[in-house]
Every structure is written in C-alpha cells, then in structure tokens.
Amino acid sequence: MRQPILFLTLALVVLAGAGARAQDGVARAEAGDFAWPNLTDMLTRLIAEVGPPIKVYKLVIDADSKVELWIQDQRQRDFIDRWHYDHGTLRGPTPVKFKEYPSRAALDHHVIELLEIDFPRLPAMLASARKRLDLPTAQVTGIELERGDSSGVISLTDSPIWTFHLATPRHDGRVEFSLKGTVLHVDKD
C-alpha cells in the first residue's frame, strides 16, 4: 500500500508545476495563446482509476486542448488502453487495436514512465518551437509524445520525442524535442 501512495504523492509533486502553469494557461488563452489542458487533473483522475505506475505509450494534445493518452495495462502488459480527457472529463479505457500487434518486449521498450515526463516544460517548449520556426503567432494544431521507434522497430531516434505541430495562415511547422526540452528537429513548410 505504501508504494502507490508514494507514487501518487510523487506524481502530484511533479505535476504541481504543470497545474500552476495550466492555470496561467487560461490567462494566456484569453490573450490568444494556447489553452493548456489541466494535466494535473487528468493524471490525478487517471491514477485514481488505474493506479500506479502509469506507463505512457503515446500522448496527444489536440488544438482544442483535448487529450488522448495511450497507456500500457500493467496487469497484462501486452495490452494498450486509450483514455480521453476533455476539459475535466476522463473517459476510458478503450482497447487499442493494432494492425500488427507489437510483442510485449517491444511494448515494454516503447512506453515512457510518467515520472520521466516533465510536463511543466511544455509552455517553454511551445515558446521555443515558435522561436525556432520564426512563427511567433503560430497556433498549436497538435502536440504529441511518443518514443521515436515505430511499433517496436528500433530506429535511429529511439527515444521519447515531443512533437509540436504549429500553423499560421501561411506556414505549417513541426518541432521535435527530447524529454529534457532539447530541440531535435525543426521542419517548416
């Protein structure tokens, strides 16, 4: 029993910054910036539903601040479940159906420990993405986090990658970051 409580406490400490920034995000949204979803609330609810540890296969934040989160079922690690968070409402789990099912070893390798994810970095990454693309007014069209291999096939970018998709009326751009916020790739149309 001690371990789950410790995990929950740790997670909430880590997420406290993200929560504060999410509150700030509301103010920025009114100023035309991206309205960050309340990730603290989402993860608190998720931990209450499935218990720790949370291992993230993929996370997607869309332009409307809705979140889709794929996590590994820790009771049966062959399985990946999909959860949706829409402004305070958490729905799930929905089984993820792979066209070609990855092996358990591939899934174990692919997933990212929740505690490795530094959510409070996200607003700074967004600012950095805009700067690197030279698109200061660009809007978020999507933000994704997933390990850079694909369905268990080891690739040259075998590490978790945050991908920021941004757009203006004239340009589309994509910036990839490591978990620590290092820019890995910049692509502008």
Next chain:
Amino acid sequence: MSTRIDPRARWCGIAPCVLQVGLALAQVPNAPAHPLDEPAALKAAFASRIGRSAELVEFRLGEHHASLLVQQGADFDRYEALPGQPMPPGEPVKAAAVDCRGRLAFAALDAATGARLLRQARAIAAANGYDPPGTITLGAGMMCEAMGWRVVLTGAGNLEAQLHLFWPPDGSRGKAREFSAEAWHTRDIARLLEGAAPAAPAAPAAAPVELAGDGRTRDFLRDIAGDLARLQAQLGAELAFKRIGFDAQQLSVDLLQDARAKRVSTWLVDREGKLRLWREADAIAFDCNRPFTRADFPFTQLPTLIAAAPGLIEAMPGAVVKDVAIRRSGLCGKPHVYVQVEDARGYGNVEYDQRGRLVSARVQ
C-alpha cells in the same frame, strides 16, 4: 465629478471615424461587370487591390469569376473577383500549397489575351464535340511545366475524351494534344478550329449482369458451396479461380476468364444472395494468373477449418473469424486457405495448405 459626455465631443470623435470608413470603402476597387469584355479593367482592379509589386503564380479567368495567386516576398495571397462586386482583400495561402516555381511579373499579365484564348478554346470545343470550358488558367500547370495559358476540354458525355490546349503567356503558337484510344496525340490548333478532331463518343455501357437473391440470408463463413454452384450455372463452365474471398456478409470471386488468363472478372454475392458481375479488368502481367478449381483446395472441409481457426492462436482466446481468402500461396504455389481472426486488441492469421493441414497460426 460628472461622467456625462458632452454631445459635441461625441460628434467630434465619431465624425472623423465615419469619414475614414467612407474613404476606405471608396478605395476598395470593384471588379468589372463583364471581365471577359473588360480585361484591362479587371487587371487594374487586381493591381489596385494588391497595392504592391507582386509576381503572378496563377491567374484564372472566366465571365463569372476570376482569381489571382501572387507572391510577394515569401508570402502567397489569393485574390478573387466577382463581376461588379467589391474586391475582397487577399487571402493568405500556405507556402507548402504552392508546388511550382514558375512566376511571371504581374505587369506582364495580358488579360485580354486570356479572354481571346478562352473564346478560341470555346470555339474548338464547339467544333469538336467537347463541353465548353468555363475558365482559362495562366500558370505552370499540374506538372510544373512552363508558364502558359491552359484549358482542358472534356468530351460532351465522355469524360475520358480530353483535349489539352496550351499557349505561351503572349498567346502565340498554341499547342494541343488529344487523349484518345488510351494514348496522347498531337493536334493542330488551326485544324481543331475546323472541327478536325471530334471527341470520341463514350463507349456504350454494358448491361449489368445480375442474378436476384433467393430470399435466404447467408453466412458465408459457414457455406459458400451453394453460391459457387449458382455462379457456375450462370457462366455454364467450370470456375477457374484466381482468388476467393469472403466474410460473413459478402462473397467475392475473381475468375480468370479464358485459357490464356488475360482477363479477370470479379463476381460479388451479397448476404441476400444477389449475384452480380462487379468488374472486368486485364490481369496484372507479373501476378500469379494460374487458375485453380474446387478440386485443388479443401473445399468440402472449409466450414470446419474456418470454425477451428480462432482456437488455434493461444494468445487470442476470444478471437473470432474476420475474413477468409483462398489463393495460391507464395510464388504461385498450391492454393491455400487464409483465415484472418480478430479480437478487441488486434488480428491473427491462420493458414491451411491444399489438403487442409495447418501451416501456421500466429498473431499479426
């Protein structure tokens, strides 16, 4: 302290504002009422709306609508003109949406030439049995070719008949090519104006080959024998299979039509038993086109093999059959039976050989 606003002050604030809005409206150019008859006025209206020097990427001209895509520095904007209407400001266009590098100085745009060539294209269409074109386009074309005026004519009643007309930006030395009999042919513009290359008429549509259902609802995963027998009776010959595919709802049969196996016909049977010829096409040259018959695969065992398939993949205890295919294995080998199963998490494949022996059963 009073917070009441002096009415004179209010008017002093509003009046300049009203004046400014009025001036701004007065500066918005109107598109000419008849763009094809007033091409110079149309160009002047676009120039006034753009306001700065720009390079032309694409210009589209018709009597009901004209548009202009221009580049200014790194930015692209599209301007639109509707006859007699105020010209709206340009709309930004994403740089990635502009494929071709071809540009023309806006000053070099000769809209009068465009109007003349559109009339010529319409005359060619009328003389050769093509639909009249609505617009003419000055641009680099779909394949990023040379900048020029382009019109694509399609045959009246036959979309497959096409005549492509092209002129350089100054409108001289027009070229034409016609697509007919599955090939391109160069045509002479002057002769086209005389009606020298009439559009090919559409091929008469073949009457649909269909057999009504018998009112019985099928589950093809349990039985396809009856419907294969119906198909054989319809064709009056032993069925030469290329592939048989089915799920619970539909049966699809690819047949090689003759001894040379040059054509493939695909027959479909729906759940109510309606049987129809869906398509006929040439066989793919390097595909396996060696036919097989019912005697070449475990036809009578099919229901048993299919029913057993989901239980053969241990990792998918709740799997059900998704679909079945019977085709020659590997590089034109013996006909094998391939059963795809699925559960909520994914798919699995079970393969049986020509005698119904299990070859493999694994998660996909």
